[in-house]
Amino acid sequence: MASTADHADHADHAGDAGHAHHEPGFVKKYLWSTDHKMIAMQYLFTGMVMALIGGYFAYAFRMQMAFPGQHVPGFGFMAPGEYNGLVTSHGTIMIFWVAMPVLLAAFGNFLIPLMIGCDDMVFPRLNRLSYQIFLISAVVLVASFFVHGGPFGGAWTAYPPLSAKAEYNLTPLGATLWLVAVALEFVAFLLGGINFVTTAMNARAPGMRMWDIPIVIWMIVLASIMFMASVGPLVAGAAMLLFDQTLGTAFYDPARGGDPILWQHLFWFFGHPEVYVVLLPALGIVAEVMTVFARKKLFAYKTVLYTAIATGILGFFVWAHHQFIAGIDPRMANVFTVTTVLISVPIGEMCFVYIATLYGGSIRLTTPMLWALAFLAEFLIGGVTGIFLGASGSDIYLHDTYFVLAHFHYTFFPIAIIAVFAGITYWYPKMFGRMLNETLGKIHFWITIVGFNMAFIPLFICGAAGDHRRIYDYSSFPDLAKPYLQNLRILATVGTIVILFGQIFFLINFFRSLRGGPVAGPNPWRANTLEWTVPSPPPHGNFAVMPTVYRGPYEYSVPGREEDFWPQNLPD
Amino acid sequence: MIETFLAQASTYAKDIDNLFTLIAVLVGFWLLVAEGIFFYFIFRFRARDGQKAEYITGEEKHQKRWINIPHVLVLLCDVAIIIAAVRVWVDVKQTLPPAEETIRVIGQQWAWTFMLPGADGKLDTPDDIVTVDELHIEVGRSYQFELQAKDVLHSFSVPVFRLKQDAIPGRTILGWFKPILTGVYDIQCAEICGIGHGIMGARVHIEDAEQHALWLSSHQPVQYAAAQP
Amino acid sequence: MKPIATTRSATGIPTGRLALWWVVGSEIVIFGGLLASYIMHRIGHPEFGDYAAHTNTWAGALNTFVLLTSSLFAVLAHQAAEKGDGRKAHRFLWYTIGGAVTFLVVKGFEWTHEIHQGYTITANAFWSFYYTAAGLHGLHVIAGAIVMGVVAHKAKRNEELQRVELVGIYWHFVDIVWIFLFPLLYIAK
Numbered sequence: 001m002a003s004t005a006d007h008a009d010h011a012d013h014a015g016d017a018g019h020a021h022h023e024p025g026f027v028k029k030y031l032w033s034t035d036h037k038m039i040a041m042q043y044l045f046t047g048m049v050m051a052l053i054g055g056y057f058a059y060a061f062r063m064q065m066a067f068p069g070q071h072v073p074g075f076g077f078m079a080p081g082e083y084n085g086l087v088t089s090h091g092t093i094m095i096f097w098v099a100m101p102v103l104l105a106a107f108g109n110f111l112i113p114l115m116i117g118c119d120d121m122v123f124p125r126l127n128r129l130s131y132q133i134f135l136i137s138a139v140v141l142v143a144s145f146f147v148h149g150g151p152f153g154g155a156w157t158a159y160p161p162l163s164a165k166a167e168y169n170l171t172p173l174g175a176t177l178w179l180v181a182v183a184l185e186f187v188a189f190l191l192g193g194i195n196f197v198t199t200a201m202n203a204r205a206p207g208m209r210m211w212d213i214p215i216v217i218w219m220i221v222l223a224s225i226m227f228m229a230s231v232g233p234l235v236a237g238a239a240m241l242l243f244d245q246t247l248g249t250a251f252y253d254p255a256r257g258g259d260p261i262l263w264q265h266l267f268w269f270f271g272h273p274e275v276y277v278v279l280l281p282a283l284g285i286v287a288e289v290m291t292v293f294a295r296k297k298l299f300a301y302k303t304v305l306y307t308a309i310a311t312g313i314l315g316f317f318v319w320a321h322h323q324f325i326a327g328i329d330p331r332m333a334n335v336f337t338v339t340t341v342l343i344s345v346p347i348g349e350m351c352f353v354y355i356a357t358l359y360g361g362s363i364r365l366t367t368p369m370l371w372a373l374a375f376l377a378e379f380l381i382g383g384v385t386g387i388f389l390g391a392s393g394s395d396i397y398l399h400d401t402y403f404v405l406a407h408f409h410y411t412f413f414p415i416a417i418i419a420v421f422a423g424i425t426y427w428y429p430k431m432f433g434r435m436l437n438e439t440l441g442k443i444h445f446w447i448t449i450v451g452f453n454m455a456f457i458p459l460f461i462c463g464a465a466g467d468h469r470r471i472y473d474y475s476s477f478p479d480l481a482k483p484y485l486q487n488l489r490i491l492a493t494v495g496t497i498v499i500l501f502g503q504i505f506f507l508i509n510f511f512r513s514l515r516g517g518p519v520a521g522p523n524p525w526r527a528n529t530l531e532w533t534v535p536s537p538p539p540h541g542n543f544a545v546m547p548t549v550y551r552g553p554y555e556y557s558v559p560g561r562e563e564d565f566w567p568q569n570l571p572d
Numbered sequence: 573m574i575e576t577f578l579a580q581a582s583t584y585a586k587d588i589d590n591l592f593t594l595i596a597v598l599v600g601f602w603l604l605v606a607e608g609i610f611f612y613f614i615f616r617f618r619a620r621d622g623q624k625a626e627y628i629t630g631e632e633k634h635q636k637r638w639i640n641i642p643h644v645l646v647l648l649c650d651v652a653i654i655i656a657a658v659r660v661w662v663d664v665k666q667t668l669p670p671a672e673e674t675i676r677v678i679g680q681q682w683a684w685t686f687m688l689p690g691a692d693g694k695l696d697t698p699d700d701i702v703t704v705d706e707l708h709i710e711v712g713r714s715y716q717f718e719l720q721a722k723d724v725l726h727s728f729s730v731p732v733f734r735l736k737q738d739a740i741p742g743r744t745i746l747g748w749f750k751p752i753l754t755g756v757y758d759i760q761c762a763e764i765c766g767i768g769h770g771i772m773g774a775r776v777h778i779e780d781a782e783q784h785a786l787w788l789s790s791h792q793p794v795q796y797a798a799a800q801p
Numbered sequence: 802m803k804p805i806a807t808t809r810s811a812t813g814i815p816t817g818r819l820a821l822w823w824v825v826g827s828e829i830v831i832f833g834g835l836l837a838s839y840i841m842h843r844i845g846h847p848e849f850g851d852y853a854a855h856t857n858t859w860a861g862a863l864n865t866f867v868l869l870t871s872s873l874f875a876v877l878a879h880q881a882a883e884k885g886d887g888r889k890a891h892r893f894l895w896y897t898i899g900g901a902v903t904f905l906v907v908k909g910f911e912w913t914h915e916i917h918q919g920y921t922i923t924a925n926a927f928w929s930f931y932y933t934a935a936g937l938h939g940l941h942v943i944a945g946a947i948v949m950g951v952v953a954h955k956a957k958r959n960e961e962l963q964r965v966e967l968v969g970i971y972w973h974f975v976d977i978v979w980i981f982l983f984p985l986l987y988i989a990k
Binding site: 262 | 846
Binding site: 078080081083153154155157159160161162168169170254255259260261294295296297298299300301302303325326327330331333334337338341342344345348349350353355356357359360361362363364365373376377380381383384387388391392393394396397398399400401402435464465466468469470471472473476477478479480556557558559564 | 573574577578587588591592595596599600602603606607609610611614615617618619620623624625626627628629631635636638639642643646650653654656657658659660661662664665666681707723724725727729731732734735736737738739740741742743745749757758760762763764765766767768769770771772773775
């Protein structure tokens with residue numbers, strides 16, 4: 001490791017021969033590195049820290065839901081404003097500072113150069129810059145928790161006029177810091193996207209054709225393109241909102257010719273594709289894990305790709321289903337009902353393909369495989385419950401109830417937690433050179449899955465019974481203060497605590513195995529893709545000899561071969 | 573299914589509940605089929621010693637059939653759902669049946685103000701009746717509402733009617749309902765509107781003709797000027 | 802010692818140009834979102850036309866001419882760079898920067914005049930859009946001028962001549978944005 005780290009140092013001091021042979025300092029190695037693997041780790045650990053913050057917030061406000069007005073252990077008494085701040089921050093953090101950095105940036109940075117067979121991203125310094133901007137955005141968001149007035153409490157959707165005027169939201173500093181943080185985060189991911197797309201397009205190993213690229217790389221590239229194409233209008237919208245907040249412009253002020261609904265269009269034109277921005281990498285990770293542990297070729301590689309592209313394109317024409325009852329022209333709702341319900345066709349097809357991949361396999365239920373399978377099982381529930389909300393007629397009733405909340409947690413939790421754990425447990429040996437403990441991994445898996453279902457199935461029922469969202473205490477609504485609803489809320493809170501408790505096993509496993517786990521070797525899972533042909537962890541520059549690719553990534557159990565895998569770089 | 577939790581107090585509540593049930597049956601069927609096959613495969617194709625997995629590309633026609641047939645069936649179910657959903661939507665949101673009475677609903681941080689037209693049947697006249705956080709209406713009567721907001725977005729939600737509509741400052745949004753059950757039920761604000769969002773509830777009192785007349789007579793009309801803060 | 806990744810070109814398109822198109826693509830959607838929002842407002846509010854009457858169409862037309870001319874110099878700089886004549890490219894790039902500065906000076910006079918008349922960014926939604934859209938474009942003009950200065954500095958010594966083309970593409974993009982802004986903000990009355 002020492003000699004390869006020297007290279008990193010050397011690269012930064014090109015031409016500065018006198019410094020070529022010293023150990024890089026801590027800052028140089030961990031904070032100022034341009035190595036794609038180190039940047040991936042920075043994103044991963046930042047995402048994990050933010051996930052802990054977001055999880056703690058979830059604990060706090062779920063306790064308030066279950067036992068309104070009582071002292072929450074580890075938090076204290078909760079005022080309504082604090083409750084709003086917590087739910088807003090929880091949503092913002094989990095989507096923008098957990099799902100995005102981990103799924104797109106951490107896995108994208110780690111996997112793209114390794115899986116396409118090159119030594120780094122094509123713009124390494126831009127890559128470092130994108131992480132630094134991201135880190136600043138996280139710091140700005142965390143800072144907003146501590147300013148006078150507290151964090152922004154107008155929900156992660158930040159609809160104006162509530163978000164635009166301090167006299168309405170009562171968090172003058174929190175609202176502005178929230179917006180600045182989100183905007184910086186967008187910039188970071190626009191910069192990161194340049195690297196993901198250009199690297200995957202141009203830096204592929206010789207012999208790697210379009211159809212030889214692992215699905216997860218395709219998915220990260222498609223997600224980056226979708227992000228770029230959808231976030232622009234919201235960047236403009238965020239600038240307008242920032243000016244409304246700070247300068248007093250009139251973009252969202254109906255009294256001076258502005259329109260608050262404009263923000264909703266800009267937000268959801270981004271917000272809905274954003275779901276697919278995080279979904280696609282998750283599906284990619286699951287494809288890699290499932291093929292390896294079923295020892296199967298991916299069923300209909302091109303179909304997976306086409307359905308992903310179809311979902312991506314269709315995803316741009318469904319945004320107004322978030323606004324059926326927001327005061328848009330009711331005739332528009334019919335168009336968006338059609339597009340929204342039709343998106344179930346490509347997504348459904350994708351799920352069928354994944355299930356078909358299992359057919360005829362030789363399935364080993366390792367920890368990564370359990371996570372990957374759980375992703376599919378749980379995501380299906382999230383997918384079908386979306387139909388209730390995409391259908392305009394039933395959305396009139398279900399809009400902004402806990403049914404919506406349960407639905408999107410059944411999509412986002414599998415994406416941002418379950419698929420991420422599939423990815424972390426699967427690539428951990430490659431990232432750190434050690435194996436995770438399987439027993440601890442399975443305990444962690446089962447506690448998390450049980451807790452997850454315990455937390456969110458009751459909320460479907462609460463939502464169907466009329467519980468609306470972002471209420472800190474239901475005592476003002478006699479119909480909702482009934483004991484059976486309160487019992488369901490308590491059950492959901494217990495589920496939340498179970499999930500959080502389960503993560504202790506993950507953290508123990510993660511940090512203990514860094515030093516104590518069995519040495520992994522280059523290819524512990526006997527997988528085909530290029531990252532498994534190099535030592536674990538990969539040295540700086542990744543490949544001692546740059547690989548040439550001879551076949552697709554999923555040639556498992558090919559008839560007539562002794563081995564049941566066939567690495568992409570082995571000549572015939 | 574929703575009627576087990578909440579009364580159906582408007583004419584269209586039943587339609588929305590039926591739509592919900594229809595979708596539940598259709599997607600529930602697909603969910604069960606998909607999950608059933610999924611778990612069966614996990615069990616059936618578990619790793620056994622000395623047995624290699626099959627090599628299936630999924631690119632050939634007879635293999636793709638297994639994806640394409642369910643694909644078409646899903647599409648058919650989608651069409652059924654879309655038709656049912658749009659029918660309900662058009663009925664509830666896109667048409668305005670003639671009203672026997674027009675009321676005004678105003679949301680503000682953090683209260684609901686309701687304006688009833690009074691004896692002359694017209695809003696913005698001196699005999700308007702203004703109430704805060706309680707709405708008195710007569711069962712069996714067809715109402716239109718003019719929905720307004722004073723400061724930020726609010727959402728006028730009456731779960732027993734299955735009615736929800738956002739209120740937007742600077743606009744007046746029209747809608748309708750026709751109550752069919754008497755009783756007292758919740759009105760909610762269903763769009764976050766600041767720190768008081770959690771207390772922005774009201775009650776709808778659906779009364780029969782006699783009670784409603786009694787309430788009207790006991791309630792002094794408020795001067796119109798006083799109703800405009 | 803650059804990474805091997807930077808030397809590869811599996812698509813046959815230089816990586817720098819791919820990245821530039823990515824930047825232009827993200828900028829197009831940013832301006833696209835802003836302008837689409839403006840157009841929706843414009844359609845819904847006929848009175849925007851009256852406000853637009855207070856903009857100075859002649860100044861806008863002059864600036865259009867200035868930007869188009871500067872784009873021509875960017876093309877000439879690219880041609881020089883193609884031939885390997887870094888000094889000439891350097892000179893034409895500075896002419897382009899001159900165009901950018903002229904544009905900003907005209908803009909400065911225009912805005913000063915309008916603000917003195919009371920048409921500030923907070924006056925109403927039209928003026929909010931006017932200053933935000935033109936201001937965002939102005940930031941791109943400034944950024945483009947700075948980048949061109951850096952590229953010109955290198956080009957003078959015949960280094961990194963491929964960047965002359967890239968900065969030229971970017972400048973055309975800035976130009977095209979103005980071609981949309983000018984009729985939308987000034988002419989549509």
